[in-house]
Amino acid sequence: MPALSGLSGLSAFPITPSDADGRVDAGALQRLLEPLVAAGVDSIGLLGSTGTYAYLSRDERRRAVAIAREAVGGRVPLLVGIGALRTDEAIRLAQDARAAGADAGLLAPVSYTPLTEAEVEAHFAAVAEAGGLPLVLYDNPATTHFRFTPALIGRLARRPGIVAAKCAAPAPADAAAGVAALQAAVPAGFPIGFSGDWNATEALIAGGTAWYSVAGGLFPRTCRAIVRAVEAGDTDRARTLNAELEPLWTLFRTHSSLRVVYALADILGRCCAEPPRPIRPLPPEVVAEIAATVRRMPLS
Amino acid sequence: MPALSGLSGLSAFPITPSDADGRVDAGALQRLLEPLVAAGVDSIGLLGSTGTYAYLSRDERRRAVAIAREAVGGRVPLLVGIGALRTDEAIRLAQDARAAGADAGLLAPVSYTPLTEAEVEAHFAAVAEAGGLPLVLYDNPATTHFRFTPALIGRLARRPGIVAAKCAAPAPADAAAGVAALQAAVPAGFPIGFSGDWNATEALIAGGTAWYSVAGGLFPRTCRAIVRAVEAGDTDRARTLNAELEPLWTLFRTHSSLRVVYALADILGRCCAEPPRPIRPLPPEVVAEIAATVRRMPLS
Numbered sequence: 001m002p003a004l005s006g007l008s009g010l011s012a013f014p015i016t017p018s019d020a021d022g023r024v025d026a027g028a029l030q031r032l033l034e035p036l037v038a039a040g041v042d043s044i045g046l047l048g049s050t051g052t053y054a055y056l057s058r059d060e061r062r063r064a065v066a067i068a069r070e071a072v073g074g075r076v077p078l079l080v081g082i083g084a085l086r087t088d089e090a091i092r093l094a095q096d097a098r099a100a101g102a103d104a105g106l107l108a109p110v111s112y113t114p115l116t117e118a119e120v121e122a123h124f125a126a127v128a129e130a131g132g133l134p135l136v137l138y139d140n141p142a143t144t145h146f147r148f149t150p151a152l153i154g155r156l157a158r159r160p161g162i163v164a165a166k167c168a169a170p171a172p173a174d175a176a177a178g179v180a181a182l183q184a185a186v187p188a189g190f191p192i193g194f195s196g197d198w199n200a201t202e203a204l205i206a207g208g209t210a211w212y213s214v215a216g217g218l219f220p221r222t223c224r225a226i227v228r229a230v231e232a233g234d235t236d237r238a239r240t241l242n243a244e245l246e247p248l249w250t251l252f253r254t255h256s257s258l259r260v261v262y263a264l265a266d267i268l269g270r271c272c273a274e275p276p277r278p279i280r281p282l283p284p285e286v287v288a289e290i291a292a293t294v295r296r297m298p299l300s
Numbered sequence: 301m302p303a304l305s306g307l308s309g310l311s312a313f314p315i316t317p318s319d320a321d322g323r324v325d326a327g328a329l330q331r332l333l334e335p336l337v338a339a340g341v342d343s344i345g346l347l348g349s350t351g352t353y354a355y356l357s358r359d360e361r362r363r364a365v366a367i368a369r370e371a372v373g374g375r376v377p378l379l380v381g382i383g384a385l386r387t388d389e390a391i392r393l394a395q396d397a398r399a400a401g402a403d404a405g406l407l408a409p410v411s412y413t414p415l416t417e418a419e420v421e422a423h424f425a426a427v428a429e430a431g432g433l434p435l436v437l438y439d440n441p442a443t444t445h446f447r448f449t450p451a452l453i454g455r456l457a458r459r460p461g462i463v464a465a466k467c468a469a470p471a472p473a474d475a476a477a478g479v480a481a482l483q484a485a486v487p488a489g490f491p492i493g494f495s496g497d498w499n500a501t502e503a504l505i506a507g508g509t510a511w512y513s514v515a516g517g518l519f520p521r522t523c524r525a526i527v528r529a530v531e532a533g534d535t536d537r538a539r540t541l542n543a544e545l546e547p548l549w550t551l552f553r554t555h556s557s558l559r560v561v562y563a564l565a566d567i568l569g570r571c572c573a574e575p576p577r578p579i580r581p582l583p584p585e586v587v588a589e590i591a592a593t594v595r596r597m598p599l600s
């Protein structure tokens with residue numbers, strides 16, 4: 001199955017440029033995707049949280065997958081965000097994504113009313129069964145406000161159709177214990193990768209199989225070099241490369257990675273989209289600080 | 301303006317019965333609304349969090365307002381939830397609600413990407429300006445994960461079109477200080493009411509203008525008696541009546557008020573709807589506990 005090749009290594013999560021009415025800009029999305037394919041990322045995480053999936057209509061999400069499929073042309077696996085507040089809607093989005101050429105779905109437990117563990121488990125089981133698309137469990141407590149326990153991830157990892165997990169990387173001091181606790185909960189070989197760029201390198205060194213990366217959506221070569229260093233067992237080099245990115249991680253932590261990469265896409269001349277309102281572009285003085293910071297950094 | 305009469309006293313928040321596909325059950329909604337009108341509640345909070353607004357389509361939300369408007373017939377002001385992740389969608393929902401006969405909109409800062417204060421302020425200003433509907437600021441950090449400061453509520457209270465605030469009631473020990481801090485932040489006379497049923501009585505005694513009540517959606521007379529006791533200055537009686545409801549508040553705190561009132565609507569023979577998936581009905585043993593508990597209580 002093509003998707004399985006995309007569940008390790010570097011997964012790049014680009015923004016989804018859209019206009020004020022929420023219509024996806026096909027040309028701008030293609031311009032963001034082409035460098036990722038050229039850099040040889042291991043997968044593309046389309047319509048992730050950074051890809052503002054929660055803010056786009058079903059039609060536009062379907063369009064985004066079709067645009068990406070055409071741009072990528074099967075050269076890189078496409079993981080596609082299919083999360084929704086309603087279970088039936090998430091099933092429809094999985095079916096749409098599959099029909100439009102996605103290799104796997106990224107399913108986060110989007111919530112308004114706080115959900116129980118049993119509700120999340122039944123939701124994932126229903127989407128895995130009816131959606132027809134292999135699923136990556138998408139743990140993002142900062143946006144969903146649901147916190148997976150290792151035990152729940154372990155139960156879901158044993159469900160047919162759930163093929164990997166994307167978890168929030170623990171703080172570096174807790175990386176070894178945190179990654180080990182997750183790995184102990186799932187069947188041997190079940191891929192667990194991590195997001196949260198500033199903590200990802202230590203999570204990879206601790207045994208994470210993939211880096212689901214916001215920075216990788218704009219700087220695929222730089223991020224891939226860290227992944228390749230870990231894969232080669234050169235942890236010193238991985239840590240050195242990661243330390244060089246600390247000014248970017250500071251910007252992400254201070255202003256949020258989503259808002260920073262919108263500014264960066266413009267600074268780099270890729271596209272000048274704004275995030276969906278009510279999310280707003282960063283003010284000019286912050287954009288100037290971002291531009292000055294990245295100009296001094298070894299990013300590509 | 302009719303809405304202004306509904307910004308004090310008891311505001312009753314019923315569930316919105318819908319089928320598995322998210323279609324609102326008109327007959328069931330009317331059966332829930334009629335006793336509220338008959339009991340003389342001061343307003344109805346349609347499509348609140350308990351009314352699962354976040355889980356219903358734009359069409360169904362418009363239908364729910366039209367159904368309620370017909371059932372209520374102008375006898376009670378209708379406050380209608382118009383929150384949405386996107387600013388343009390919230391504006392459309394406000395316009396829909398106004399056209400369908402709402403007296404005011406309830407606007408919560410629904411989020412996926414965590415929002416900044418400036419983003420929430422601009423979102424509220426845009427919806428107040430373009431929506432054409434007086435707005436009640438709807439603070440519900442348990443679902444939106446945004447926490448209003450008194451200062452932000454104070455700034456929004458000075459915006460044209462924002463006519464009241466519905467805040468989460470502080471814990472009883474903090475009621476006096478919490479209510480005073482909010483009142484100090486807004487212009488004199490700006491109505492601040494409270495939700496969080498088990499804390500509402502003390503917030504009313506501390507000067508809150510309204511109780512936005514989940515229990516009031518099923519037991520309007522019982523809840524109205526507490527409001528009337530506070531209005532009459534009889535705080536002893538208000539506290540005694542509230543203490544009698546403690547077993548219900550315990551159920552709300554333990555199983556969530558939304559899930560409990562779905563079970564209660566069935567137990568009382570009003571309707572047998574289930575909440576939108578992934579939210580699930582409570583298990584039979586909890587429903588039995590709820591039935592046994594309310595049978596012993598003075599609820600009407």
